[in-house]
Amino acid sequence: MSIISEHGYRQDGRKPHQIRNLNYKLGVYSQADGSAYLEQGNTKILCAVYGPYEPKQRSRLLEDRCIINCQYSMATFSTNERKERPRGDRRSLEFARLMEKAFEAAILTENYPRSQIDVFCELLQADGSHLAACVNVGTLALADAGVPMRGLIAAASCACTPDGLACVDVNSREEMGIIPRLTVATISGQDAIVLAELQNRLHKNHLILILEAARKATAHVHSCLEAAVLTHIKAAIGLSSTTDNDMERDNIRFSD
């Protein structure tokens, strides 16, 4: 079967350049400095950030900047087959390292020397584009914690069909074995890439097309994240003129 039908639609009814629905909630945990919950289609992730604090291990601290420590885990019930080991396997360690690289490039680490920021991500339901969703929810949690950043990091994945078409924000059925997939994270949706991760083989002629489509998808995701943070700040300060319920206001749905 093919990803795109002959009429130009995908299996879930999207066009190739459309992303899935983004549902979010900021400030999920009260004991954490920053927390966020994100649904990107059927991919659901929770994230908690414990803000700049003094590290317990003295040997790890750096004199000129802070340390970003990321942990990624998949819940045992997140996939169709029960996962035996949610943490510590090679894939979760890879994801944690990639997230650390992305956040270190965006966070102004020079503002907090000799300190540490912890980011914990938990995947509740898996439906493709896990790395991109983790980066997005981490950005929301860091914004909720008030950590200064150069810009919101927006991440999106992009697949290349055998016909040479670009499909953004792939789900789990589109993540087949030999389809090349590229996950790109940018700052503020512009041409400043902090993360580039490629799975499977991709021909050179399709590279520019895939990069362009992925960057546009990140710009799209960034507009959704920006609106989410703005809405959360307005609700927190109380600048909203309407008298609607806070819960309904936080659960604003963004879709393309």
Next chain:
Amino acid sequence: MEVQRELSNGKQVIPITDLGVDQLTYFQRQLDQEITFLTESLKMYIPAKIADPNNHLIEIGTGYFVEMSTEKAADYFRRKQNFLKKQMEVIEEALPEKYRARNTIIDNLQKKINEYCSQWGSSGFWMRIEPLSNCERAFFLSSFKQNVRIDGRKCDEFREVKVIVGSELGSCLVMLGETKVSAQVSCSLVEPSTTRGNMGVVEVQVDMSPMASPDYEDGRLGSKGLELMRILELLYRNCGVIDLESLCLRTFKQVWQIRIDVHVLASDGSLVDCACIASLTALAHFRRPDVSVLPDSIIIHGNDEKIPISLNIYHMPICVTFGITSDGQNIIDPTDKEEQCLRGSLIVATNKRHEICALHQSGNFLLNEQLIVQCVDRAIQRATDVTELIYSVIADDNLKRSNRQQVNGFSELISLNVLTSHQCEPNELIAPAIKIDALGNIPSIEEYIKASDNQMQIDSDSRIVEQKNDEDVELMEQVQSITSLEESKKQENKNPRDLEEVDELLQSIEEEFGNSID
């Protein structure tokens, strides 16, 4: 009185862990003095004779002597023994406590020193590796702006790659400048996983030897080792380098497991590039034993029974490391010191079919699309060149093995001083067997002529005639061997210098042959 005071002092409780380094040192010295005082009681004794049995001169102390009678002296010494016994009992109680306190203080002092060293180490002053000075860093960065490097390369040039395959199948050594990586491939029969029962297994093991660099620890991979392991696993498991389905013998029961061991022998930057080439060459060089699958058993044939089978390799992804400076300049194939000046590096893996196999970004820097496209184009050119190099090395080795010639393997490094002089042919080392034979011919001819001259003076005419016949036969044999060498040299496209040497040898032999006839 002094002992009692010490006891009263010892009863006080002092928290040792809260003290600083200076206070701990002071207490250590004080305890050493106390222990020395308590144990300093050794004196010398010599045998002697008594001159006057009735009177004795007794030493009371501090240089005073008193003349006593025998009875008074015995009573004095009895009282002194009682006094000493009491004192010894007191000392025996105090001395172990002093020793224990001293050991505790020494342990805490050592911990303080270790913490101090570790604090210094984390702030950039490493104990074993030299840090990069600010002058060096500024020099490197300014030379990058002028498109010049220390070893004479430009910013877009690679170092020379030397690939040597070993005498054992599946082993190879790759040298990329000063970076040296050895790879070894082996196989075994294992039970597959339940999810992929019809596919073989590829396992990658990376060994960051402390010989390569002082900051590598034995048994731990570190950040560079983890990165190297992850990229190699990404290439061999996800990109489909090897045909895994052909490694299946019995579905869900027995499959081949290919194990790739990568040993880093010397580290001077671009570690991923060198390790990738080494592991690919080892995979191409490897042969697994032939197997007969019977209905109830599996027969593995030895190398003498059946010829081992090579692996199915679909493509060869070649990694290229691009160092990125703070202002976005691109440095290809950085050395170890250059890597310390750079902001980060981008590793691109491509094959000669213009396919991108992996993108890896290490360090904290911002990429853009144009930079990625430039790096990919440059990496594809590199992949084409290195793939041709690997194929030529494997083809040469296969040709030698098929012709039953001796495969020297890694011993070439010793004979030609490759590891110490850092000079050798780029593709493969060719043994100079012909030159050795040519050099060996000259002294034997001279010796033979001298012997014949001596014998002519002594022996009779009949023997001289026989020796002349022997000379003729040997000369003819040598001429035939040299002509055959000349043919082999022409086939191998040797230098004109070698041809001139052969001509000189032929002329000298002809002259001697003419002289011997006369």
